[in-house]
Amino acid sequence: MAELKDLTDLLHHEIQVLYDAENLLITAIPRIAEKATDPELKAAFMQHLEETKMHKQRLEQAAKLLGIKPDGQDNAGMKGLIAEGEKVMHISHSSEAMDATLIASAQKIEHYEISGYGTAAHLALGLALDEVHTLLKKTLDEEQATDTKLNNLAKTNINRRAAQVS
Numbered sequence: 001m002a003e004l005k006d007l008t009d010l011l012h013h014e015i016q017v018l019y020d021a022e023n024l025l026i027t028a029i030p031r032i033a034e035k036a037t038d039p040e041l042k043a044a045f046m047q048h049l050e051e052t053k054m055h056k057q058r059l060e061q062a063a064k065l066l067g068i069k070p071d072g073q074d075n076a077g078m079k080g081l082i083a084e085g086e087k088v089m090h091i092s093h094s095s096e097a098m099d100a101t102l103i104a105s106a107q108k109i110e111h112y113e114i115s116g117y118g119t120a121a122h123l124a125l126g127l128a129l130d131e132v133h134t135l136l137k138k139t140l141d142e143e144q145a146t147d148t149k150l151n152n153l154a155k156t157n158i159n160r161r162a163a164q165v166s
Contacts, residue, residue: 007123011132014120015062016073021113022056024075025049028082036102037095041153045106048146055142058135062124065132081109096162103154110147117143 004010029052033045063070085105089098121136 007127011120011123011127011129012066012068013073014116014123015059015066015068016070017075018113018116018120019056019059019063019070020073020075021078021116022052022059023071024078024082025052025109026056028086032085032089032102032106035089035098038099038153038158041099041102041158044146044149044153045102051142051146055139058139062132062135065129065135077112078109081105081112085109094162094165096158096165099158100154100162103150103158107147107150107154110143110150113143114140114147 004013026049029045029049033042033049036042036045060070085102085108088101088105117136117140121133121140124130124133124136
């Protein structure tokens with residue numbers, strides 16, 4: 001990892017770490033969606049996969065505006081969250097518990113991304129990089145909307161069904 005001398009270097013690092021996260025998710029989301037039994041949950045995951053592909057493209061645009069390559073940094077945090085989610089998926093037995101497990105794991109990932117995009121967007125704003133800020137803020141808004149959607153699915157449907165399984 002290159003030395004981080006200032007906020008510009010930190011923003012570059014955050015863009016690259018987020019880019020790795022999105023690449024990891026493009027591979028992981030189909031595996032997660034495949035395990036979902038609730039049709040609405042499965043559809044939400046597939047919709048987010050398409051958004052994730054757009055998030056990757058926005059990061060490529062941001063990197064181009066910044067004059068950096070988007071790749072080059074591993075995201076150990078995202079790797080860990082995906083691995084934890086996959087581990088738990090393998091021990092859930094009922095379909096109701098599986099769907100609740102998938103939401104719990106996905107929300108941990110969403111919260112991690114919200115934190116990352118929020119930080120990067122704030123850095124871009126502080127550095128007066130308006131175009132980069134706009135790209136990052138759009139993705140941040142979508143990540144927050146996905147988290148809200150998953151939360152609503154859990155509260156209104158999936159967790160209730162999982163609680164009734166004995």
